[in-house]
Amino acid sequence: MGKILVIGAGGQLGQCLKTVASRRGITEIVFPAEAEANILNPELLAVLFEREKPAYVINCAAYTAVDKAEEEKDLAKAVNETGAQYLAEVCKAHGAGLIHISTDFVFEGDVVKLLSENDVAKPINVYGATKLDGEKAIISILEQHFIIRTSWLYSEYANNFVKTMLKLGADRDELNIIADQVGTPTYAIDLANVIFDIIAAESKAYGVYHYSNEGVTSWFDFAKAIFEISETKVRVNPIPGSAYPTKAIRPPFSVMDKTKIKTTFNLSIPYWRDSLVKCLDQLKNH
Structure with a gap:
């Protein structure tokens, strides 16, 4: 397998990778602090790569504040595009x-159909556009890449929709949740496992892949499931996205087709609700 280097180790997915690595007994893995692994500093990256000599790099570093990105365009572009480019260059230099x-969010999501890797990406917000530009930069520089598009990431770590709902549900009697944005939640622990499966496969089937949990839901139904499973008593009302305007427009339908990743790596993907039960169990036990 060789040594694995995780960039953006402090974020939600980085913390999940740490948890899963220890569960799977993966020891040849490094989680450097941001000060040592700043993707906007190519000189620093070169020093890090020289020292660690990774066989694989997992990039979890990203600018993900979707609404804020509409105002902080330059910062979003720097992290999501330029940072990805620098990382691809240093990976190439070190093999x-x-x-x-x-x-x-690289998709417009205006048609109700499963989105495949071959569908035309047409982002409708700054975050999606900068992430797509990051993908393009990697593809143009580095052959040995696996780009994994995922959606609605949550876990027991960091800030995410599940933890926000639990907090609001404990404080309020009633919540209004958007019902006309449809996608698939993804438990970041499941994604972390898949990343290690891809590395373990030592495959050369490079390219873009889609991964989320199985199934389809709206934010409204996702919230209802969170409260139901956690036995939180709160009334949830469905509202249209137009009733809760945000700076960034969201794709109305972004359910991804996962056939490619399943067949290439022989994966069976958990249903979103089953993974949600696991996450809520973890949160209860912490």
């Missing part, structure tokens, strides 16, 4: 494979 995390 390392790159696993890069992207998003369902």
